[in-house]
């Protein structure tokens with residue numbers, strides 16, 4: 072085993088890490104490597120994996136931490152917001168001293184500090200119809216950890232157009248939902264064809280959410296990402312998992328691709344990314360819309 | 361492969377990585393001095409479809425395990 076040669080080749084950060092594991096990596100990933108389903112080969116798939124996390128809030132927090140810890144080699148983190156005091160009740164990747172800093176930057180820093188094998192790329196900007204395809208194209212798996220409908224529909228449409236698997240999650244009060252939209256097996260619009268009318272949904276700030284709930288849902292999303300990268304197990308493709316946090320009950324709803332879906336159907340009407348109006352009433356007012 | 365000084369689970373981690381890098385049918389020779397690993401490494405190797413050819417105590421506190429890549 073030539074451990075020496077692998078430590079010497081680190082003048083430029085490698086796009087792909089060296090094929091062998093160094094001593095630290097063998098220890099760091101030992102609980103993965105011993106699993107029959109993973110081994111060194113699976114761990115290498117994780118290190119070669121590129122995952123885009125859209126949203127560095129409540130759902131994004133466990134995603135960033137668990138995916139970085141697992142050794143997912145490249146993490147893109149999109150969030151245009153700055154950390155606010157009211158975020159800290161559930162967005163555990165941020166700390167009190169981070170208030171006022173860009174969430175994407177804080178989350179990327181947390182990923183690097185947790186695991187130096189991870190190349191974390193912050194995008195402190197909003198995903199729009201202009202940049203969505205360009206950003207998403209560079210990743211293998213996309214995670215919807217956003218908190219608003221315009222982003223949710225945009226990410227869904229862009230993933231369908233690019234043929235990328237999308238790991239969807241959403242939380243509200245005590246309830247959560249999670250699914251995997253695998254290419255050809257249905258998408259968010261197969262379930263919810265059009266965004267709700269503005270004013271039909273309570274604003275984000277009014278909604279409220281129990282602090283640990285995004286931890287539950289975001290962690291399930293992280294599980295699904297790892298399984299997709301490993302190619303092991305059965306993902307939530309074709310199944311919407313709903314969590315009732317007050318009664319601690321999971322329910323499952325099966326779905327299939329809708330041939331009439333506006334984006335992944337047989338005759339799609341959505342053929343390029345679209346910007347939707349911001350729906351979150353209070354949030355929109357607060358940003359001066 | 362000399363794994364003296366290594367304890368669980370690193371004994372199996374390193375054995376497994378070495379086996380993954382070999383062709384099926386090739387034989388890996390592992391030297392261990394951690395008593396528990398003398399049981400656990402062959403058991404784990406069998407679980408993953410490899411064939412344990414033999415375990416030999418070579419010194420007071422040292423064992424050699426021969427594993428054929430499955």
Ligand SMILES: [Zn+2]
Pocket residue numbers: 257258259260261262328329332333334335336
């Ligand atoms: Zn669809």
